Amino acid sequence: MMKKHLMLLALLLNAWITMAQKELSADYSYTVSNTYEVCDGFEKFYFSKNDQILTIKIKRKEIFIQKFDSKEEKIVFKSKKRYEVAKLFPKDVQLEKLMEIGNRYYLFYSLWDGRVEQLFSREIDFDKGEFIGKNTLVLKVEGKVTGSAMGAFYILPDGAAKFNFVTSKEGNKILIHYTKKPKKKRDTKSWNIIGVCLMDENANVTSQQEVKMPYTRRRMGISDYAIDAEANTYMMANVYHDDSEEMSKKDKSVNYHLELFKIPAGSTEINITKIEIKDNFVFAKKLFEDKEGNIVCTGFYNNTDEYDADGIAVIKIHKERGQYNIFTHEIPTEIVKSYLSEKERKEIDKGDDPNVDMLWLWYRDLVTNEDGSMVLFIEHFSIGSVFSPTPDKPLENTYTTNFRDILVTKIDAQGNLSWMKKLPKRQVGLQYKGGLSFKYINVGNYHYVFFLDDIKNHNLSKDQAPEEYFDGRDGYFTSFKIKDTDGSYVNSPVFNLQDVEGMPVYQFGIGRIVEVAENYFAVEVYKKEKEDVMIKVHIN
Numbered sequence: 001m002m003k004k005h006l007m008l009l010a011l012l013l014n015a016w017i018t019m020a021q022k023e024l025s026a027d028y029s030y031t032v033s034n035t036y037e038v039c040d041g042f043e044k045f046y047f048s049k050n051d052q053i054l055t056i057k058i059k060r061k062e063i064f065i066q067k068f069d070s071k072e073e074k075i076v077f078k079s080k081k082r083y084e085v086a087k088l089f090p091k092d093v094q095l096e097k098l099m100e101i102g103n104r105y106y107l108f109y110s111l112w113d114g115r116v117e118q119l120f121s122r123e124i125d126f127d128k129g130e131f132i133g134k135n136t137l138v139l140k141v142e143g144k145v146t147g148s149a150m151g152a153f154y155i156l157p158d159g160a161a162k163f164n165f166v167t168s169k170e171g172n173k174i175l176i177h178y179t180k181k182p183k184k185k186r187d188t189k190s191w192n193i194i195g196v197c198l199m200d201e202n203a204n205v206t207s208q209q210e211v212k213m214p215y216t217r218r219r220m221g222i223s224d225y226a227i228d229a230e231a232n233t234y235m236m237a238n239v240y241h242d243d244s245e246e247m248s249k250k251d252k253s254v255n256y257h258l259e260l261f262k263i264p265a266g267s268t269e270i271n272i273t274k275i276e277i278k279d280n281f282v283f284a285k286k287l288f289e290d291k292e293g294n295i296v297c298t299g300f301y302n303n304t305d306e307y308d309a310d311g312i313a314v315i316k317i318h319k320e321r322g323q324y325n326i327f328t329h330e331i332p333t334e335i336v337k338s339y340l341s342e343k344e345r346k347e348i349d350k351g352d353d354p355n356v357d358m359l360w361l362w363y364r365d366l367v368t369n370e371d372g373s374m375v376l377f378i379e380h381f382s383i384g385s386v387f388s389p390t391p392d393k394p395l396e397n398t399y400t401t402n403f404r405d406i407l408v409t410k411i412d413a414q415g416n417l418s419w420m421k422k423l424p425k426r427q428v429g430l431q432y433k434g435g436l437s438f439k440y441i442n443v444g445n446y447h448y449v450f451f452l453d454d455i456k457n458h459n460l461s462k463d464q465a466p467e468e469y470f471d472g473r474d475g476y477f478t479s480f481k482i483k484d485t486d487g488s489y490v491n492s493p494v495f496n497l498q499d500v501e502g503m504p505v506y507q508f509g510i511g512r513i514v515e516v517a518e519n520y521f522a523v524e525v526y527k528k529e530k531e532d533v534m535i536k537v538h539i540n
Contacts, residue, residue, distance in 0.1 A: 030536060033533050039066060052069060053534070067079045089109060093110065096119065108121050116140050146178075163177075187218035218240070236297055260324075281301060283307060285297050290368060291368060345463075375411075405423060451510070453475055478491065522537070
């Protein structure tokens with residue numbers, strides 16, 4: 001009798017697993033490298049060139065550099081070099097940026113000597129997979145600059161570091177900007193001084209100016225920076241109409257306008273284009289240069305000062321004339337209500353929250369096509385908290401990061417809406433990204449979005465809400481394949497984390513994906529037993 005029960009249980013379990021499996025897509029194929037010794041790092045960076053892959057893994061006391069060859073069917077591990085941080089850099093350095101400039105690779109760090117803030121670089125030879133040369137002084141600043149605390153040996157996101165890097169559209173001009181620490185503490189009595197430094201494709205600083213802002217710190221805030229092909233610097237600023245620093249007045253009317261600052265290359269002069277937004281609030285703004293050399297600002301708008309979105313705003317500032325056009329595109333209720341739970345849809349129908357699913361949107365990727373059109377990839381991201389008391393900490397809260405749906409929008413060269421789509425996704429974690437969010441890749445006439453998904457989510461109907469995927473758990477590496485011309489898309493699984501050529505893999509991170517060539521990319525994962533593997537994914 002016991003044997004019959006066990007056989008029945010095995011059959012039921014096998015049937016459940018079969019139902020839970022997704023058929024993998026013919027759009028993709030993959031191979032897995034041989035195992036190699038793991039190199040741990042709390043920060044991991046991946047670069048590619050000519051079918052070669054370079055990884056740099058940073059810990060507080062050591063840095064590893066690995067090389068891989070991806071020309072063959074399977075990626076091949078080639079070399080590993082270990083460096084002691086104490087032998088590479090002085091004590092108490094702050095890492096600032098690791099980046100490619102003109103097919104050369106540099107690690108930038110800052111050092112405060114008690115009087116002067118200094119920025120240094122150290123070059124990495126991609127082909128040899130090793131540090132070369134000496135630490136090189138890039139620039140120095142008299143006095144302190146704002147940013148992170150001294151001695152934090154990790155790379156902070158843009159905006160939080162002391163020195164922030166912005167690259168031009170063609171990648172051959174680099175803007176380094178910093179903000180000097182104000183001498184006066186009162187925002188109403190001090191003006192920010194912003195350093196504007198231009199770097200060429202050989203990592204040489206060609207000019208360095210410090211520019212005093214035209215308004216007090218209380219009266220303005222900068223949302224984004226850009227640099228054009230002629231090395232002119234741009235800043236998009238909120239300029240407040242009083243010292244309240246509030247976006248709205250007591251009567252809820254708009255209490256600010258936008259201004260585009262242009263600083264010509266090598267100059268301290270500021271040319272200002274004032275942009276009136278009238279009755280709309282515009283926020284989360286992103287600057288870039290279009291194909292014709294105009295500066296384009298994309299953001300969201302609504303009629304309140306809350307960070308929900310009624311629609312997408314596009315502001316085009318014409319290069320020569322300094323004139324601008326504003327285009328607004330409402331997010332239709334049909335899109336807002338799609339892929340929501342029944343409860344959320346009822347809230348919208350009752351008018352309790354007309355933008356229940358359009359709160360806290362963030363620009364993740366922005367693509368410009370040859371015809372001047374642009375495709376925006378916008379993610380719904382928020383931070384939540386869950387009351388989780390313990391005997392030792394009775395008032396403890398656990399904070400979660402929530403990466404939800406993706407709003408993909410194409411706007412033509414004239415500013416008109418071509419199409420708008422909402423891609424369903426629910427991801428929850430206990431750290432900022434980990435395996436969450438998504439990776440964007442463009443191949444020909446298709447846009448690809450890759451992310452980790454719950455096993456149950458596949459081709460949902462628009463009245464179904466996705467199941468949540470929890471970071472670190474079993475799941476599928478999944479994709480949306482989106483056609484550029486009309487926005488039509490298909491949802492397909494690439495591989496199962498629990499069955500990658502018969503083995504489970506772990507520590508999957510979106511940041512561990514590296515594009516290698518137009519038709520394939522690679523991702524590194526942990527196999528356990530202190531071994532990693534590199535997965536090579538072909539887009540067929």
